[in-house]
Amino acid sequence: MATPTEEMKNSLNFRRFEDGETEWDSWDEKIFVEDTSHKCPTYVHKTPPCQGSCPSGHDIRGWLAIVRGQEKPVEGMDWKEYAFKRATDSNPFPSMMGRVCPAPCQGGCNRNDVEDFVGINSVEQFIGDTALAEGYKFTAGEDTGKKVAVIGGGPAGMAAAFQLRKLGHGVTVFERDPELGGMMRYGIPNYRISHEKLAAEIQRIVDMGVEVKTGISVGTDVAVADLEKEYGAILWALGCQSGRGLPVDGWEGTPNCVSGVAYLKAFNAGRMKATGKKVVCIGGGDTSIDVISVARRIGYNAAIGNPEDIVADESMVHDQVIADGAEQAEATLTSLFTKGKMFAAEHEINDALEEGCTILDGVMPLEVIIGDDGRATGLKVCDCTMDGMTPVPVEGTERVLEADLIVSAIGQGGDMKGVEDMANDRNLIDADKNYQVPGKLGHFVAGDIVRPHLLTTAIGQAAVAVESIDHYMKSEELGKRPKVDVHHFDLMQKLHEAGLDPEHFDSQAGDQRGANTANYAVHNYEDRSFAEVIPSNDLFLGHFEFTPRNLRTDDVPSGDAVLHHFKERMNGLSEEETVNEAKRCMSCGMCFECDNCVVFCPQDAVFRVKKNEATTGRYVDTDYSRCIGCHICHDVCPTGYIQMGLGE
Structure with a gap:
C-alpha cells in the first residue's frame, strides 16, 4: 500500500529494515x-x-x-x-x-x-x-479482411478498436451518444481532464481506419441478427451509464432525486449550467466527489425552476444567461465510510474540501423527506459504524439535511434496453475467462458491463477480449492465459x-548440445x-x-x-x-x-x-x-x- x-x-x-531482521526466517x-x-x-x-x-x-x-x-x-x-x-x-x-x-x-x-x-x-x-x-500517430496492421462490430465507444470499446486495428481487423463502433468517450467523456468533469485532449486521443484511434456510427442503439436502431450476419465477431462494451437509486423510503418516484451518472452527464454534455441551491449527494467514491465539485462550480440560479428538470430531459439546454446569473450553491456529501476509508482518491477529497464542499463521513441515509408538493425537502441521516460493508446506525444521532436536489452516487448498472436477452440477473453481461459471452458464439464482452470497476480495468479487459476475438476469427483454439496476465517485455x-x-538453428548441423558459444541461442536468461x-x-x-x-x-x-x-x-x-x-x-x-x-x-x-x-x-x-x-x-x-x- x-x-x-x-x-x-x-x-x-x-x-528500510525492521529491527531484528538478522536471523533466517x-x-x-x-x-x-x-x-x-x-x-x-x-x-x-x-x-x-x-x-x-x-x-x-x-x-x-x-x-x-x-x-x-x-x-x-x-x-x-x-x-x-x-x-x-x-x-x-x-x-x-x-x-x-x-x-x-x-x-x-x-x-x-x-x-x-x-x-x-x-x-x-x-x-x-x-x-x-x-x-x-x-x-504522434498509431499504425494499423495489414488488412485481414475480417470485420468486428464494437458496441459502445467508451474506454473499453475504443481500446478494443485500437487493439483490433493493430491486428489489421476492420472495426465499426456503434455508439448510442452523440460523441465517443463513454464515461470518460460524460462522467468526468472537464476540470479533471481536458475534453479537447480526450477527443484528440480518441481521434488518433479513429484515424487508424475505425468506422464510427454515433447516435445508434444496437437492439433498437440496428438488429443484433443483422450484425451477426455482417461481422465476424461482436464485442459488447456498453459500459454502465445507469445510476443506482438510494435504497431508502421516499426515493422511488420523487422527481428531485436523481442519479450521479445522469447529473454528471447533463453537465459534461454542456446542457446543465446551474443547479439546486442545496445539493446533497450520497456516495464516497470519485463520482460523488465530482457531483459536489460540479455543484460548487456551476452554482445556483432560481431562474432554472426545478433543478432536476435539466437532468431528466436531455432535450433541455441552459443558456449562458443562466450561467452568468448563478451564485454560490451549497454541496454536501455523505459517506458511510470515514474519509480515510472512502473509495475516492485522497487528493480528490482534499480538493473538494478546499473548494468549500461539506463532507459528512461516517453517516448513513435513512429516509427522503417529502414535502406537500411531492418533492424532496431533505434527507434524514444518522451517524453509523461499519460492520464490514454493512452500516450500523448510532442511535440518537438522527437529523435532517435540507436539500432541493438529492443525488445518489452509490453505483452504476447497465442499460440493456433492446438487448435484454444478453443480460444476466444483475442486468450486466456474463463473461468467461477469455471474455467470451457464454452460450453466445462469436460474442465477446469487456468493460463495466461485465463488472463496474476502473477505467484501466475496462482497457485491460478489452485487450484480452481482442486476443480472444483474433483466435476465434482464425478458428484457433484459445490457450490458457498466463498466471501473470500483462503485456510482458519480450527479449x-x-x-x-x-x-x-x-x-538460424539448423537441426541437421550435427551435435550442438551444450555449445555455450553458439549464437543461435539466447544464453543465461530465463523469463519467469x-x-x-x-x-x-x-x-x-x-x-x-x-x-x-x-x-x-x-x-x-x-x-x-x-x-x-x-x-x-x-x-x-x-x-x-x-x-x-x-x-x-x-x-x-x-x-x-x-x-x-x-x-x-x-x-x-x-x-x-x-x-x-x-x-x-x-x-x-x-x-x-x-x-x-x-x-x-x-x-x-x-x-x-x-x-x-x-x-x-
Whole structure:
C-alpha cells in the first residue's frame, strides 16, 4: 500500500529494515544454505509489482526505463515517441489515464518500502501530453479482411478498436451518444481532464481506419441478427451509464432525486449550467466527489425552476444567461465510510474540501423527506459504524439535511434496453475467462458491463477480449492465459529491434548440445514474468537512497473562488522533472545497468556484454569458468535480476 501523504510530509526517513531482521526466517534456510553455495548466477526476468497491480497490464517498468534514458530508442526515433509507443502498447489513452487513473500500480510499487512510490501517473501524463503536442500517430496492421462490430465507444470499446486495428481487423463502433468517450467523456468533469485532449486521443484511434456510427442503439436502431450476419465477431462494451437509486423510503418516484451518472452527464454534455441551491449527494467514491465539485462550480440560479428538470430531459439546454446569473450553491456529501476509508482518491477529497464542499463521513441515509408538493425537502441521516460493508446506525444521532436536489452516487448498472436477452440477473453481461459471452458464439464482452470497476480495468479487459476475438476469427483454439496476465517485455523482440537476432538453428548441423558459444541461442536468461511478480525482499533496497517524489502541482480554487472555475486543476511535470521521477524506478525484475555485479565480483566472472551486442536485458554476462558461486553479485543486485540458479 502506498505511504500516506501526511506520513511522507512528516517523516522523511523510512527505516528500510525492521529491527531484528538478522536471523533466517526458517531453520531450513539456516541449516541448508551452505549446500547452495555452488550455484552460479543466471539472469531472471520477472514482472514488477507496479505492472502486476495494473489492470491494463502496462509495461510500466519498460517506458520508465525509456524516459530515464536507460533503454535506448530504435535508430531515428526520439525517446519521447519511443516511450509513447511502449506506453500505448496496452493503453491508448496515456494523457487521460495519467490524470484520472487511481493508480493501483503506485500502491503496488516496491519503492514504497524505501520511502515513497514512483509517480507513475505523472510520467504517463507527460508521455501522453507530449504525444498530442507532437502529433504522434498509431499504425494499423495489414488488412485481414475480417470485420468486428464494437458496441459502445467508451474506454473499453475504443481500446478494443485500437487493439483490433493493430491486428489489421476492420472495426465499426456503434455508439448510442452523440460523441465517443463513454464515461470518460460524460462522467468526468472537464476540470479533471481536458475534453479537447480526450477527443484528440480518441481521434488518433479513429484515424487508424475505425468506422464510427454515433447516435445508434444496437437492439433498437440496428438488429443484433443483422450484425451477426455482417461481422465476424461482436464485442459488447456498453459500459454502465445507469445510476443506482438510494435504497431508502421516499426515493422511488420523487422527481428531485436523481442519479450521479445522469447529473454528471447533463453537465459534461454542456446542457446543465446551474443547479439546486442545496445539493446533497450520497456516495464516497470519485463520482460523488465530482457531483459536489460540479455543484460548487456551476452554482445556483432560481431562474432554472426545478433543478432536476435539466437532468431528466436531455432535450433541455441552459443558456449562458443562466450561467452568468448563478451564485454560490451549497454541496454536501455523505459517506458511510470515514474519509480515510472512502473509495475516492485522497487528493480528490482534499480538493473538494478546499473548494468549500461539506463532507459528512461516517453517516448513513435513512429516509427522503417529502414535502406537500411531492418533492424532496431533505434527507434524514444518522451517524453509523461499519460492520464490514454493512452500516450500523448510532442511535440518537438522527437529523435532517435540507436539500432541493438529492443525488445518489452509490453505483452504476447497465442499460440493456433492446438487448435484454444478453443480460444476466444483475442486468450486466456474463463473461468467461477469455471474455467470451457464454452460450453466445462469436460474442465477446469487456468493460463495466461485465463488472463496474476502473477505467484501466475496462482497457485491460478489452485487450484480452481482442486476443480472444483474433483466435476465434482464425478458428484457433484459445490457450490458457498466463498466471501473470500483462503485456510482458519480450527479449526476442528487443533483440530483433536492436539487430541482434539469434542465428538460424539448423537441426541437421550435427551435435550442438551444450555449445555455450553458439549464437543461435539466447544464453543465461530465463523469463519467469508470466508466472512471478517480484517482491521487494528479492531486491537489494540498500542500494537506493532517499529521493523525494517529483510532485505535480494543483490549481485548486478556494471556496470563494470556485464558482465558474473550470480551469484544469492538475499541472503536469516538466521534462526535467519527468526524467528525474522516472529515475526513481527501481526496475524490479530487470537489469538497469548499475554495474554493481561487475564491480563487486571478486573473480571478475561477471562482465559487461560488448556494446555492439548489448541491449536491455543483455547488459551483463558471466564467465562460469571463473565463477565460484559466492553469491555476491546476487546480494548486491538492486533489481533482483540476478538469481543463483545454475548448478542445480
